[in-house]
Amino acid sequence: MNVLLRRLAHSRSGDKGNTSNITVIAYDSDFYPYIRDQLTPERVKTHYNGLIKGDVHRYLVDHLGVLNFVCEGALGGGVSRNLCLDNYGKTMASAILNIELDIPDDLLVRMRGGPPG
Amino acid sequence: MTIRIGSGSGWWGDRVTPAELSAREGALDFLCFETMAEATVSTAQVRSRQDDTFHGYDTYLEDRMAAVLPHCIRQGTKIISNQGWINPEGAARKVRNMLDALGAHDWKVAAVTGSVITPDIQRLGTTILETGQPLSSLDQSIISAEAYLGIGAIVEALRNGADIVITGRVADPSLFLSAMVYAFDWPLEDYTRLARGSAIGHLLECGAQLTGGYFVDPGFKDVPEPWNLGFPIAEVDADGNATYTKVDGTGGLLNRETVLEQMFYEIHDPANYITPDVVVDFTTAIIEEVGRDTVRVSNISGKPPTASYKVSIGVHDGFIGEDMFFYAGPGARQKANLAKKIIEERFKVVDLKAEEVRMDVLGVDAIHGVATPEPQCEPYEVGVRIAARCLSKSEALKVGREVDGMAVSGIASTGKRVPFQERVREVIGIWSTLVPKEAVVGQVIYF
Numbered sequence: 142m143n144v145l146l147r148r149l150a151h152s153r154s155g156d157k158g159n160t161s162n163i164t165v166i167a168y169d170s171d172f173y174p175y176i177r178d179q180l181t182p183e184r185v186k187t188h189y190n191g192l193i194k195g196d197v198h199r200y201l202v203d204h205l206g207v208l209n210f211v212c213e214g215a216l217g218g219g220v221s222r223n224l225c226l227d228n229y230g231k232t233m234a235s236a237i238l239n240i241e242l243d244i245p246d247d248l249l250v251r252m253r254g255g256p257p258g
Numbered sequence: 259m260t261i262r263i264g265s266g267s268g269w270w271g272d273r274v275t276p277a278e279l280s281a282r283e284g285a286l287d288f289l290c291f292e293t294m295a296e297a298t299v300s301t302a303q304v305r306s307r308q309d310d311t312f313h314g315y316d317t318y319l320e321d322r323m324a325a326v327l328p329h330c331i332r333q334g335t336k337i338i339s340n341q342g343w344i345n346p347e348g349a350a351r352k353v354r355n356m357l358d359a360l361g362a363h364d365w366k367v368a369a370v371t372g373s374v375i376t377p378d379i380q381r382l383g384t385t386i387l388e389t390g391q392p393l394s395s396l397d398q399s400i401i402s403a404e405a406y407l408g409i410g411a412i413v414e415a416l417r418n419g420a421d422i423v424i425t426g427r428v429a430d431p432s433l434f435l436s437a438m439v440y441a442f443d444w445p446l447e448d449y450t451r452l453a454r455g456s457a458i459g460h461l462l463e464c465g466a467q468l469t470g471g472y473f474v475d476p477g478f479k480d481v482p483e484p485w486n487l488g489f490p491i492a493e494v495d496a497d498g499n500a501t502y503t504k505v506d507g508t509g510g511l512l513n514r515e516t517v518l519e520q521m522f523y524e525i526h527d528p529a530n531y532i533t534p535d536v537v538v539d540f541t542t543a544i545i546e547e548v549g550r551d552t553v554r555v556s557n558i559s560g561k562p563p564t565a566s567y568k569v570s571i572g573v574h575d576g577f578i579g580e581d582m583f584f585y586a587g588p589g590a591r592q593k594a595n596l597a598k599k600i601i602e603e604r605f606k607v608v609d610l611k612a613e614e615v616r617m618d619v620l621g622v623d624a625i626h627g628v629a630t631p632e633p634q635c636e637p638y639e640v641g642v643r644i645a646a647r648c649l650s651k652s653e654a655l656k657v658g659r660e661v662d663g664m665a666v667s668g669i670a671s672t673g674k675r676v677p678f679q680e681r682v683r684e685v686i687g688i689w690s691t692l693v694p695k696e697a698v699v700g701q702v703i704y705f
Contacts, residue, residue, distance in 0.1 A: 147478065151475070151479055151519065153519040153522070155523045155524030156524065157526070158296075159388065160526070162522070164519065166515065166522075168515075190628045191629075192628055198526075200529075202528055202540070202541050205543065205545070209522050209528060211526045211527075220296065220688070221575070222575060222687055224578065224615075224616040224646075224647060225616070225627070226618065226620075226624055226625060226643065231472075232625050232626065253477075253478045254478045
């Protein structure tokens with residue numbers, strides 16, 4: 142069943158110059174393989190629809206259930222030049238949670254945010 | 259033997275009372291304050307030229323020290339802090355006076371200087387890391403260049419008996435690692451322990467971001483009493499493994515999830531996190547919840563440090579002019595769209611020369627811009643925010659003047675405030691470069 146990433150993982154974003162790193166952490170180790178297989182760097186770059194101007198690199202730490210997306214050119218030229226109100230990109234991490242992923246029905250009961258459906 | 263290290267602040271604007279609580283009840287051996295951002299030094303340089311009342315160090319130095327010093331003196335808690343900004347000696351002198359007023363005449367204060375290398379940067383650096391351009395292209399516009407120093411001078415100060423060490427630019431984790439290298443006498447070639455100590459610094463340096471701050475998501479990640487967060491404390495053993503806690507009775511949350519979010523915060527390659535002292539590999543970490551709000555992190559790995567210091571270079575990079583106005587009620591969004599068109603035409607009339615212009619409709623797509631999904635319904639109220647980055651201040655000032663025009667020459671029911679703050683700010687762009695470590699030496703001055 143397709144569900145929002147928000148129900149499967151949590152996220153945090155940080156800044157370095159014009160690069161935003163968005164960490165996605167699986168709530169349950171059984172969610173992780175499905176997230177890893179579907180949440181590719183290409184999928185992330187497409188989801189941000191042009192907001193990320195440069196490359197997206199993905200680093201995986203399998204045993205911690207962590208995916209770290211390093212997004213170049215995501216902060217409007219760098220924190221101090223960025224005309225966006227969120228010049229540090231602190232809210233970048235919430236947008237990724239809107240991506241829908243397909244997970245097996247038997248895992249639905251373990252999702253966060255209330256009963257499935 | 260273990261030592262207890264507390265975080266006193268995660269940034270310049272951080273709360274003071276949680277630091278006071280940790281100092282009073284946290285049984286700390288060391289308390290570390292992190293107050294500098296990438297642009298802090300350059301911003302302070304510009305401000306010191308314009309504002310005679312500015313001392314060049316953390317503007318909250320006195321507040322923070324007044325809150326924690328009585329507890330630290332009573333318990334023998336040493337303080338390591340980067341509140342010195344561009345004037346570590348001035349900050350150390352201020353703290354010296356505060357100690358004397360408290361009767362702690364035998365307490366020793368050290369200032370660590372030497373990170374500012376502005377006059378030498380063209381000789382020492384070569385290329386801008388972000389662009390690959392030669393450093394010489396920045397020559398006229400450079401405000402400050404400062405190296406992110408490591409633990410060397412701080413450890414020297416502690417070994418010479420300093421109770422309080424105040425630095426300028428130092429890599430954030432080094433503030434914490436220096437306490438461990440001093441207390442456990444770790445050799446500088448013991449990369450495993452140095453990496454574990456740096457990782458402890460990394461986890462503590464953003465204060466409450468480890469203990470439930472920047473974390474709550476109602477219904478998904480709930481946190482008790484998020485108005486009353488305690489700052490994190492690490493109890494570190496001689497192998498560099500640590501147990502993280504906070505003072506009992508505080509709100510917040512410390513669990514596997516808060517630790518994981520902070521472990522990867524502002525990290526690129528988790529197997530190669532470069533600090534001046536060591537390269538940290540987080541990928542081997544073991545994270546265990548060992549009690550309520552108590553998490554143990556062990557088994558982090560290390561590699562030898564690089565031969566360079568990272569240098570942050572602040573440059574004059576123009577001015578941003580910015581202002582906003584509001585609509586509410588039926589048609590708010592349509593009014594906002596027409597307002598954007600009016601401003602766009604007005605900028606042509608006044609011949610605004612801008613490097614970049616941005617017009618946001620708050621409540622619709624101001625933050626995520628092109629990545630925003632289609633709205634499900636019409637917003638009842640919206641804000642319109644206009645911002646432009648210009649080379650000159652006079653051009654940037656045009657933004658506010660054209661927004662002023664929307665008050666009586668604009669659209670029905672335009673909410674427009676009389677300006678109550680400066681609507682133009684100087685942009686200090688930040689670039690990075692590398693310099694050989696042997697070219698930069700931290701110095702220690704005692705007070």
